[in-house]
Amino acid sequence: MKSLSLVLAVALAGSLAIAAAPAEAQIKVGYTLSATGPAAALGGPQKNAVALLPSEIAGQKVEYIVLDDATDGTKAVANARKMITEDKIDVLMGSSVAPTSFPLIDIAAENKVPLIVITASAATVVPVDDKKRWAFKVVQHDSLMAQAVVEHMKKAGVKTVGFIGFNDAYGDGWYTEFEKLATPAGIKIVAREAYARADTSVTGQTLKLIAANPQVILIAASGTPAVLPQKALKERGYKGQIYQTHGISTPAFIQLGGKDVEGTIFPAGPIVMADQLDDANPIKAPALDFIKRYTEMYGQPPAAFAAHSLDATRLLAAAIPEALKKAKPGTPEFRVALRDALEGAKDVVLLHGIANMSPSDHNGFDERARVMVVIKDGKWQLLK
Amino acid sequence: MDATIALFLVQDGILNGAIYALLAVALVLVFAVTRVILIPQGEFVAYGALTLAALEAGIVPGTVWLLAGLAPVAAALEFWRQRHGLDARRSGRIVLVDLVLPGALLSLAVALAPTKPAFPVAVLLTLALVAPLGPLLYRVAFQPLADAPVLVLLIVAVGVHLALTGLGLVFFGAEGMRTSPLSASMFSLGDLVVTGQSLAVVATSGALLLALWLFFDRTLIGKALRASAVNRIGARLVGIPTAMSGRLAFLMAAGIGAFSGILIGPVTTIYYDTGFLVGLKGFVAAIVGGLVSYPITVAAALVVGLVEAFASFGASAFKEVIVFMIILPVLLWRSLRGAPVEDED
Numbered sequence: 001m002k003s004l005s006l007v008l009a010v011a012l013a014g015s016l017a018i019a020a021a022p023a024e025a026q027i028k029v030g031y032t033l034s035a036t037g038p039a040a041a042l043g044g045p046q047k048n049a050v051a052l053l054p055s056e057i058a059g060q061k062v063e064y065i066v067l068d069d070a071t072d073g074t075k076a077v078a079n080a081r082k083m084i085t086e087d088k089i090d091v092l093m094g095s096s097v098a099p100t101s102f103p104l105i106d107i108a109a110e111n112k113v114p115l116i117v118i119t120a121s122a123a124t125v126v127p128v129d130d131k132k133r134w135a136f137k138v139v140q141h142d143s144l145m146a147q148a149v150v151e152h153m154k155k156a157g158v159k160t161v162g163f164i165g166f167n168d169a170y171g172d173g174w175y176t177e178f179e180k181l182a183t184p185a186g187i188k189i190v191a192r193e194a195y196a197r198a199d200t201s202v203t204g205q206t207l208k209l210i211a212a213n214p215q216v217i218l219i220a221a222s223g224t225p226a227v228l229p230q231k232a233l234k235e236r237g238y239k240g241q242i243y244q245t246h247g248i249s250t251p252a253f254i255q256l257g258g259k260d261v262e263g264t265i266f267p268a269g270p271i272v273m274a275d276q277l278d279d280a281n282p283i284k285a286p287a288l289d290f291i292k293r294y295t296e297m298y299g300q301p302p303a304a305f306a307a308h309s310l311d312a313t314r315l316l317a318a319a320i321p322e323a324l325k326k327a328k329p330g331t332p333e334f335r336v337a338l339r340d341a342l343e344g345a346k347d348v349v350l351l352h353g354i355a356n357m358s359p360s361d362h363n364g365f366d367e368r369a370r371v372m373v374v375i376k377d378g379k380w381q382l383l384k
Numbered sequence: 385m386d387a388t389i390a391l392f393l394v395q396d397g398i399l400n401g402a403i404y405a406l407l408a409v410a411l412v413l414v415f416a417v418t419r420v421i422l423i424p425q426g427e428f429v430a431y432g433a434l435t436l437a438a439l440e441a442g443i444v445p446g447t448v449w450l451l452a453g454l455a456p457v458a459a460a461l462e463f464w465r466q467r468h469g470l471d472a473r474r475s476g477r478i479v480l481v482d483l484v485l486p487g488a489l490l491s492l493a494v495a496l497a498p499t500k501p502a503f504p505v506a507v508l509l510t511l512a513l514v515a516p517l518g519p520l521l522y523r524v525a526f527q528p529l530a531d532a533p534v535l536v537l538l539i540v541a542v543g544v545h546l547a548l549t550g551l552g553l554v555f556f557g558a559e560g561m562r563t564s565p566l567s568a569s570m571f572s573l574g575d576l577v578v579t580g581q582s583l584a585v586v587a588t589s590g591a592l593l594l595a596l597w598l599f600f601d602r603t604l605i606g607k608a609l610r611a612s613a614v615n616r617i618g619a620r621l622v623g624i625p626t627a628m629s630g631r632l633a634f635l636m637a638a639g640i641g642a643f644s645g646i647l648i649g650p651v652t653t654i655y656y657d658t659g660f661l662v663g664l665k666g667f668v669a670a671i672v673g674g675l676v677s678y679p680i681t682v683a684a685a686l687v688v689g690l691v692e693a694f695a696s697f698g699a700s701a702f703k704e705v706i707v708f709m710i711i712l713p714v715l716l717w718r719s720l721r722g723a724p725v726e727d728e729d
């Protein structure tokens with residue numbers, strides 16, 4: 001009786017992880033995503049997007065296995081090992097944040113399984129070494145996004161900037177990349193503050209930022225937690241331009257921020273602005289199609305991160321025909337062929353950019369993988 | 385740092401401190417009466433704020449389904465516990481309290497939510513939905529173990545916390561929400577801008593703390609709670625039903641938690657997992673108060689709030705480290721000063 005109640009409570013909470021799959025699939029794709037835990041806002045939509053993936057690629061049936069790693073690196077490792085040894089997956093995808101993605105690199109290399117990383121951290125694929133030759137990434141490097149921000153600031157004649165970011169890998173990564181580019185561009189960072197995702201108040205940090213009197217402020221945070229410092233800055237009467245990062249490309253940011261996030265400028269993947277892209281842009285059609293199908297299925301438009309899990313499979317689809325020429329799915333030879341084919345993939349249209357892989361670049365994105373966006377009248381607008 | 389900044393930080397510190405004080409008092413209350421270290425205290429805060437946010441958005445809050453799931457389990461347990469002395473009157477009571485009442489709340493919430501009820505109605509409904517979760521959780525998870533060692537109860541509390549966080553994600557989604565403020569007014573005192581909301585938070589917290597003090601000092605039930613806190617067996621001998629005390633303590637804890645959530649909902653963004661950290665800071669204050677003293681606990685909560693505000697100004701990257709370090713000297717001092725206390729088990 002005593003333990004029954006506990007078991008019940010745990011069972012209720014634990015029934016979140018799902019794995020859906022038809023039998024007799026030929027190619028097996030294993031996703032480990034952070035659908036619960038602190039990164040649930042990223043992993044949740046990414047898991048949703050898996051349901052929209054094609055069931056057949058190049059004439060082969062594809063089976064998708066999705067496991068939840070609860071934003072826990074240890075769990076991600078266990079998921080990856082389980083899918084590699086028990087399900088004999090041909091390719092591993094994941095995970096939603098840096099701490100859950102890094103351990104996957106070792107496992108992928110050890111078992112010679114190609115890995116497609118769906119988090120921003122550049123260090124997951126740079127530099128390409130013995131281990132990372134198995135890892136590919138379909139998310140823009142922070143440096144690519146930071147470059148866009150610095151260019152915009154430079155054009156606007158900004159000389160001083162205040163920085164506030166997450167007290168974690170995301171905030172630190174952005175600071176490093178931003179500082180590297182800003183200093184040569186003659187932009188001085190006059191204040192650097194940090195806050196945590198779960199913080200209920202950023203008054204102290206805000207006061208310090210304002211006291212340093214920067215022309216503009218860059219907030220490096222993701223999802224709805226990025227609203228908190230911006231609201232606090234507005235409350236304290238900060239009038240300068242506020243920049244955010246691509247982490248805020250989710251409709252929830254505007255819903256929560258309302259008036260206070262009006263005028264925010266941020267870099268984003270092209271899918272965010274799909275409807276405003278030139279018709280000639282190859283990303284436009286597939287992006288609009290994805291948004292339409294996602295909205296039909298879940299009743300709300302996808303956050304930009306949702307497209308990363310789709311992109312991983314789009315990249316895979318580009319490599320499969322080549323790999324099939326050399327070996328049969330489910331064999332070690334196929335996985336090696338797949339890795340080689342991924343490395344040779346050229347001009348692959350993903351929803352977040354156009355990838356040109358090479359032995360030294362396992363991300364392959366260029367400036368086509370970003371657009372600058374401004375929030376105007378509660379909507380995203382392409383900044384040209 | 386000039387005087388204006390210091391004033392702003394003090395204001396921020398008191399605002400947060402008031403919430404921590406409420407949570408810390410609830411923690412002390414629950415621990416004193418039931419020996420449960422209520423890790424899920426923070427979850428009640430998140431559930432309170434998010435339930436209110438859902439009602440404001442015209443959505444039926446997931447809290448309703450938790451209530452609907454827990455109540456029948458609690459009823460079944462109650463039937464089992466009383467199986468030897470069950471008569472029509474007792475059965476009727478169980479059915480009324482555990483099935484009819486939650487059912488009525490459920491249908492009320494389902495009926496009212498889509499109409500986007502007026503603010504006072506939404507607040508009352510939120511309290512009515514979240515507060516009963518306390519006693520229900522107590523009866524389902526803790527009461528069957530009421531005589532177990534503190535450590536076992538702590539482990540169960542961690543389990544309940546994890547379950548509630550997971551359910552919170554299912555009910556409310558991963559994105560944060562804010563609720564509309566109790567008061568949108570602003571006052572200027574020199575350079576200092578005071579929002580009506582922050583005054584409302586501090587004033588209502590203060591009033592609630594005062595009411596709690598009067599309750600414990602002046603009412604029979606309050607005295608009974610204190611008696612069961614001092615000595616469970618003794619309280620039983622003089623006819624105080626200790627299981628009832630436990631339920632009452634949990635009801636108050638959940639109610640206070642939900643109320644705190646309603647208070648801070650407009651000031652900050654609340655996520656399904658925000659509660660844990662907020663609760664932990666209340667816990668720091670409760671530890672400083674030795675899990676017994678209410679006045680010391682309240683004072684400590686204000687100190688925690690102030691330290692947090694100044695730390696976030698001075699060294700934002702180390703804010704949490706600094707806040708949680710407060711606990712170290714206190715523990716050291718307590719262990720040096722106090723004689724080792726034998727566990728009662």
